[in-house]
Amino acid sequence: MSFQSLGLSEPLLKAISKKGYETPSPIQEKAIPPVLEGRDVLASAQTGTGKTAGFTLPLLHYLSENPKEKFRPIRALILTPTRELAAQVYESVRDYSEFLNIKSAVIFGGVNQKPQVATLRRGVDVLVATPGRLLDLQNQNLLSIKRVEVFVLDEADRMLDMGFLRDIERVMKLMPDKRQNLMFSATFSKDIRKLANSILNNPVQVEATPENTTVEAISQRVYRVAKTKKTGLIIKLISEGNWKQVLVFTRTKHGANRLTKKMTAAGISAAAIHGNKSQGARTKALAGFKNGSVRVMVATDIAARGLDIPLLPHVVNFELPNISEDYVHRIGRTGRAGANGQALSLVSADETSYLKNIEKLIGERIEVEIMEGFEPDPNASTEPIKPGQNRQGGGQRTRNSKSKSSGGNRNNSNRNKSSNSRRRNDRRH
Known part of the structure; x- marks a missing residue:
């Protein structure tokens, strides 16, 4: 036609x-x-x-x-x-x-x-x-x-x-x-x-396609890794793979900022894009990412919706989304216009149930790999992260954390404040 x-x-x-x-x-x-x-x-x-x-x-x-x-x-x-x-x-x-x-x-x-x-x-x-x-x-x-x-x-x-x-x-x-x-x-x-x-x-x-199917041109892979080693692993993958354009997803705005700072410190040009950023900062970050001056863009789901980046070769889920459909949308950023793309997910123990739900949704098992030196923690809890909890890779915890386990409880008032703040920021769009 x-x-x-x-x-x-x-x-x-x-x-x-x-x-x-x-x-x-x-x-x-x-x-x-x-x-x-x-x-x-x-x-x-x-x-x-x-x-x-x-x-x-x-x-x-x-x-x-x-x-x-x-x-x-x-x-x-x-x-x-x-x-x-x-x-x-x-x-x-x-x-x-x-x-x-x-x-x-x-x-x-x-x-x-x-x-x-x-x-x-x-x-x-x-x-x-x-x-x-x-x-x-x-x-x-x-x-x-x-x-x-x-x-x-x-x-x-x-x-x-x-x-x-x-x-x-x-x-x-x-x-x-x-x-x-x-x-x-x-x-x-x-x-x-x-x-x-x-x-x-x-x-x-x-x-256009059956609901919640993933693009055939996208190669999907999971790296099982300890939560505290996620940052080191993603830096290794980007550096040693000489990846030039990578879109990385985090669950929260603070997590995006934190990861961006660590990548920059490791010599990788990176920029964060999320709801707390001004429109000018977001436009500048996207322009830099498209022209190659910014190698890595770290984004939240909300900020990334609508980004049009032709021929994007790599998408990395630094953290899996708790909503399975968002995984399909995230990795759909690569593999466009007939080009091949790679979608990698760094999965810690507490994201195990998220991975199972994603595989159930897309109707396929995703290839799993373990990188030497970045093995998953065999003693880590598999309790899933609750929506609103601000737990990021690198082992950092919220100020009011009282539990030593990776699946520990968080102060409810802080979680509610975080959720309310997120909703206010979302509505500024």
């Missing part, structure tokens, strides 16, 4: 050709036709499958084929969970609409709102936004979405993970009842289907 056969307009085909794309990806083949027909769509697609073009191309086709008055009210709203994803989607909208009379803009928190407001006042057809900044500007009467014709909810599963359900519901009430709705998610959980039922009207459901 070709892009021409999908029925897209000539200006869009010209923009697609300029970007070097010749044939649509599976998610584009399945999603574009029903969107062009005006149907609501519920789509599931892994990272790197081209899902952004799956909704931006038909959306732009519709807007250009049905022009409105010069005033340019916001006709299409694309809602994303993070700043990085918003910027990425906006870039796609801008590139694909190069030969169309379509104006677009992106708004998100963490930066001065004045330039964003100035752009909105000049008139915008397509708005890409994060929930917090959108509702903030709406509350200031600086924008209106009461004339939106197409609504796109991107990365819906991450939206729910980040606690944006109430914000989504508020946004829904601000738009007209009659509109086309498109919902894209990496997974189809019960909560996602419940949300879909409240947003979509008789939707067409499409999937």
Whole structure:
């Protein structure tokens, strides 16, 4: 199938050709036709499958084929969970609409709102936004979405993970009842289907790949290792393997900062990216990672959602996620566009149950290896880490830790403070 056969307009085909794309990806083949027909769509697609073009191309086709008055009210709203994803989607909208009379803009928190407001006042057809900044500007009467014709909810599963359900519901009430709705998610959980039922009207459901399968081009491997030796192992792997571009996942923001400092001290250029970082710092870190001046990017799941890094060769789970679906999303950062990729996970004793759940989810056993000098601790507890606990590799403990075992209890008030702080930071996106 070709892009021409999908029925897209000539200006869009010209923009697609300029970007070097010749044939649509599976998610584009399945999603574009029903969107062009005006149907609501519920789509599931892994990272790197081209899902952004799956909704931006038909959306732009519709807007250009049905022009409105010069005033340019916001006709299409694309809602994303993070700043990085918003910027990425906006870039796609801008590139694909190069030969169309379509104006677009992106708004998100963490930066001065004045330039964003100035752009909105000049008139915008397509708005890409994060929930917090959108509702903030709406509350200031600086924008209106009461004339939106197409609504796109991107990365819906991450939206729910980040606690944006109430914000989504508020946004829904601000738009007209009659509109086309498109919902894209990496997974189809019960909560996602419940949300879909409240947003979509008789939707067409499409999937690019079976739910929660991993990309075939990705080589997966587990290193069993003592928690206190994780930092030494990852430094050895990166240094001796001469890895030039590595995306490393940690469970917490503090863990990302700590690991970044240790890598830098070992002579490996590294940068951390997470919700506590300013937008300027995050943009600088990502730019350095893409141009090669930063060798390792250490990220949390929330900050990494939406990062578009072509031909990324290595992804390392410094810590396994406690949510199995996040593993699939993490490793999907590599093995894109037909390229091979390596996904490595450093697994300590207390992450054993996480590994079992991941293998159950993806339906396969992951190859296990033990590196000499970095053997797992045979006496370590296999009690899983509880969500909210701030335990990182390297043997460091929270200030109020009272237990000597790796599975020891933590002060409940500190854990609650950590959880509440994380939720506040998440909502700043």
